[in-house]
Amino acid sequence: MESTRPEIAVDYPPFFRIYRDGSIERLDTETVPPGLDPKTNVESKEIVYSQETGQHIRLYIPQNATSSSSAQKLPLLVYFHGGAFLIGAAASPTYHNYLNSLVSEANVIAVSVDYRRAPEHPIPACFDDSWDALKWVASHHGGNGPEEWLNRYADFDRVYLAGDSAGANIAHHIAIRIGKEKPDGVNLAGIVLAHPYFWGKEPVGDEAKDPGVRARLEQLWRFAHPTTIGGADDPWINPFVGQSLASLGCTRVLVCVAEKDLLRHRGCHYVEELKKSGWGGEVELMEAQGEEHVFHLNKTSCENAVAKLKKVAAFMNPDKKEV
Template structure:
C-alpha cells in the first residue's frame, strides 16, 4: 500500500482511526441492537427514516405498558462521539436511552445524524435540526410516525445529549430560540459533560483535534457553535431550564463550568443548574452504566424531566 494513502490523519484510540486516503476504521458504534416490541426491558423500539435521500434516521422508544391514547413527555436524544462515531443503534446508546425511558416514563427519539469525515460538520448540526423539526411536525396529530402522533405530549418536550451531543443540544436550543419550533413547548434540556471551547484553554487535547477534524471549515475555537462566549444566540435559548452534568476527572470538566457561568451571565431568563460527579471520568455512565454513580446520574436526569414537566402543568 502507498505510504501516503496509509497516513493517519486523526485517531482516537482504541475507538477510531481515519486515513489520508479517506478510509475510516470505527471500533465504536458499529454494533447494532435490533428494534423490538415488548422487549424484556419493558421498552418497545422502532427505527424510522426521516429523510430517505440522505439516510437520516432515528430510533423511537416508548414504554411497552403505555395505554392507548396515553400522552407522555417527549425527549430527543443526541449521542456523543465527536461527530465521527457513535450511533443510536449501538448497545451503549440503545441501552442508555432505553433505561432513561423506563426511569422517566417518556417517549424518546434518538437521532442518527450523519458522521464525519464522510459528512463533515455542519452536516451533523443540519441533520440534528431537521430531525428535531420532524419530531415537532407531529404536534397537531399529523406526521408519519404513529407513536409520536398517539403518545407524544408536545407541551412537555426535552432535549438531552452527552459530550458532542451536549454541544448539539446547545445549538438546537439556540436555533429554536431564534427560529422557534412550532407546536412545541420546549421545557428543559440536559447537557451531559458537554464539549465546548473555553476561550482561554490550551487547545491541544483529543477533543479539540476532533473538532478540527470533524469541521475542517471552522474558524477555530472562537467558532460560536462550540464557544458559548462567542454565540450571540446564547441569551435566547429556546427553553426554560438547563441542567449540566460534569465529572471531576473529566478533561472537559472546566468547559462544562465555563458553559454554566457563561450562560448564567448571558441575560438568558431561564434557570440553569450544574451537578458534579466526584471521582469519575468522561461519559463514565455510558461505559459503566450499572455502577452506583451512573445509576444516580440516570435518576437525577429522570427527576429533572419529571419535576420540570410537573412545574409546567
C-alpha cells in the same frame, strides 16, 4: 513492498483511527436491532425522517403506555448521541441500552436521532440533520404526523432535548435555534447537557493548559470541520463566541459534568455564563466525583451512573418528587 496504507494522524483506540488523507476507520461499528427490551419493557422501532439523506430516528416508548386504553400523553425527549461528531450511532448497543433505561426510568417517549458524521459529512451536516429530525418530530404536534406513537402518546407541551458530549453540543445549538426561530409544534421545556463537548483557544478555570493537549483537541475538531475559520473558537465548538446564550429556547437546563473529564471546566463555565447572560431561566449543575467522560454509558450500574439516570428522569418530571 511498501505499504500503500495512509499514515495515521490520530489514533483513539478502541474508538477510531484517522489518517493523514482525512479518511476515518471506525473501530466499533456494532449495532443492535430495535424491538421489545425484556429488561425494561420498553419498545423501540426505526423510522426514516429524511428521504433525502436516508437518516433515521429510533423511537422508544414504555410498553405500558401502548397497552393502556387511556392513551396517556408522555413527556417527549429528543436525544442526540455523542462521539466527537465522528463516531457513535443511535443503533449502537451503548445508546440503545441507555435509551431503554432512561425511557423506563423517566416514563417518557424518546426519539434518538441518527445524523450524518464527519469527516465524510463535515460540520454542519450533523446540525442540519438534527434540525430536520426535530422538524419531523414537530410535524406530529397536531396528531396528524406519519408516526402513530408520536401522534397518540407524545406531549408536545413537554419537550426535552438531551445529549452527551458532541450530542450535548448539538442539543445546545438546536435549543438556540428554537429560541430564535420558534418553530411550530415545539414547546421546549428544558435541555440536558451531559459532559458537553465545548472547547476554545483560551483555557477557562483550571482547564488543561498543556499546548500539546490543547492542540490535539483542536486537531480532532478540525477533522470534523476542516473548513473552520475560527478553529477552537469556531461558534459550533465554542458557544461563548458569536452567539448569546440568552436566546436559549427553554426555561430549564441541567448540565452534568464529571470530575476527571477534560471537558468538565467547559460545562461549569457554561453554567456560569448562562447565569450572567440575561437568559432568565433556571440552570442546575450536577457533578459526578471520581468519574471520567461519559462514564454513565460505560458503567451503567455504578452508583454515580444510577444517580445521574434518576436525576435526568426527575428533570423531565418536575411535578414528581425525586426519590
